[in-house]
Amino acid sequence: MVTPDVPDMPFRMEGNVKVFEIEVGHVRTEFIPGRIVDAWGFNGSVPGPTVQVVEGDRVRFNVVNKLPEPFTMHWHGLEIPVEMDGMPGISQDAIPPGGTFVYEFTLKQNGTFFYHSHMAMQEMMGLIGLFIIHPRQAHTPRVDRDFGIVLQEWALLPNNTIPNSLAMEFNWLTLNGKSGPATTPLLVKLGERVRIRLVNLGMDHHPMHIHGHQFYVTGTEGGRIRTTAVTPENTVLVGVAQARDIEFVADNPGDWHFHCHLPHHMMNQMASMVGPLMMSHANAARPGSMEAGMGIHEGGALGDAAGPAFGRAINVGAEAERAIGNMPMARTPQTTLMQPGTTGAPNAGMYPGYPQDMSMVMDDLVAKPETYGLRPGWSGGTMGMMTIVRVLQPEMFDKIQELKAEQAAKAAR
Ligand SMILES: [Cu+2]
Numbered sequence: 001m002v003t004p005d006v007p008d009m010p011f012r013m014e015g016n017v018k019v020f021e022i023e024v025g026h027v028r029t030e031f032i033p034g035r036i037v038d039a040w041g042f043n044g045s046v047p048g049p050t051v052q053v054v055e056g057d058r059v060r061f062n063v064v065n066k067l068p069e070p071f072t073m074h075w076h077g078l079e080i081p082v083e084m085d086g087m088p089g090i091s092q093d094a095i096p097p098g099g100t101f102v103y104e105f106t107l108k109q110n111g112t113f114f115y116h117s118h119m120a121m122q123e124m125m126g127l128i129g130l131f132i133i134h135p136r137q138a139h140t141p142r143v144d145r146d147f148g149i150v151l152q153e154w155a156l157l158p159n160n161t162i163p164n165s166l167a168m169e170f171n172w173l174t175l176n177g178k179s180g181p182a183t184t185p186l187l188v189k190l191g192e193r194v195r196i197r198l199v200n201l202g203m204d205h206h207p208m209h210i211h212g213h214q215f216y217v218t219g220t221e222g223g224r225i226r227t228t229a230v231t232p233e234n235t236v237l238v239g240v241a242q243a244r245d246i247e248f249v250a251d252n253p254g255d256w257h258f259h260c261h262l263p264h265h266m267m268n269q270m271a272s273m274v275g276p277l278m279m280s281h282a283n284a285a286r287p288g289s290m291e292a293g294m295g296i297h298e299g300g301a302l303g304d305a306a307g308p309a310f311g312r313a314i315n316v317g318a319e320a321e322r323a324i325g326n327m328p329m330a331r332t333p334q335t336t337l338m339q340p341g342t343t344g345a346p347n348a349g350m351y352p353g354y355p356q357d358m359s360m361v362m363d364d365l366v367a368k369p370e371t372y373g374l375r376p377g378w379s380g381g382t383m384g385m386m387t388i389v390r391v392l393q394p395e396m397f398d399k400i401q402e403l404k405a406e407q408a409a410k411a412a413r
Helices: 274-278 304-310 314-320 394-412
Strands: 012-014 017-030 036-042 048-054 058-065 073-076 100-106 111-117 128-134 145-154 172-175 186-189 193-200 206-210 216-220 235-238 243-249 254-260 386-392
Touching: 017 048, 036 048, 073 100, 111 193, 111 216, 111 243, 128 145, 128 193, 145 186, 186 193, 186 394, 193 206, 193 235, 206 243, 235 243, 386 394
Parallel strands: 017 058, 048 128, 145 193, 186 386
Antiparallel strands: 012 017, 017 036, 058 100, 073 111, 111 128, 145 172, 193 243, 206 235, 206 254, 216 243, 254 386
């Protein structure tokens, strides 16, 4: 099972116990090139590294809290002793900043689970990771590819790198900590059986939709679905705190979008006009200010003062922003941030429409072996909570594996 853009969490054996070290703390990450975010994560990763274990395992997690506030870890969906459940106050004292706690339990289930902070505000800072428990015997029919994806949403104030965890509206949507087109495509060979495991821990539900195929839901946050009746679908609603496993045979060759279908979740910055509306130093008239921001500074989060910055009075802004291109596939001028190799303060130099106007082509900036051979301009149509399932002919699949091996060898040198 692989989690694109997220590492696995290593462990060591102590007797018959699998022992994991987890450090909870600040992580500076990047959603797309140039969009720097100061989030919270585990072991330097947002979302946290994927735990992969087997039904029946005894596991131990040595947790160190490097956050500036108390923390506890919850193991979502696991049937474990209450004192290991990570509920602050009711099952344990919160781990103070700099403190440690040891969680240890035996796994009697299998399926797609996750671990997360049990402080609601911390969840919105990114504190979640996949917890995959493989069955002792594989479910049938066996899958050839097994992927995991964590769905998250973020509210980033203008010119800010720190998520607004109180926000009720969100402008950045990520799959495994990346927004399209920086999400790494899922590669499968034509004819293979594929499983994709989805989990959601945010404020919104995400209807995840695949192109060119039908799938069956084979698991939830509670484990494997035991039924002989299967419902074909191409969209599965992954609700807050839920997991959904989907399986399908990739029998239709091509590069297929796989994405949340909420319209605002299919964009970065939510919409082309939100960028201009929110930029405090943008050299264009706008109704919103940094102080009005995304809502919490003046009056209620949904009060009138915050309206313009949300784009709710968008007619005003639209009048002032007529010059900004927002037609599909428009090419906007590049800032220094768009030029690889140049550095600057995080998110400095952002200007109306960047990043990214409705459709901004940035193929080269996000190029990696997994994007090899995609149609030129593909990145202009891949945004927000979007990735690509590439159903490849065997020769193309093997070619990309070669490119990946070359890249790994280069990195090791
Ligand atoms: Cu969504």
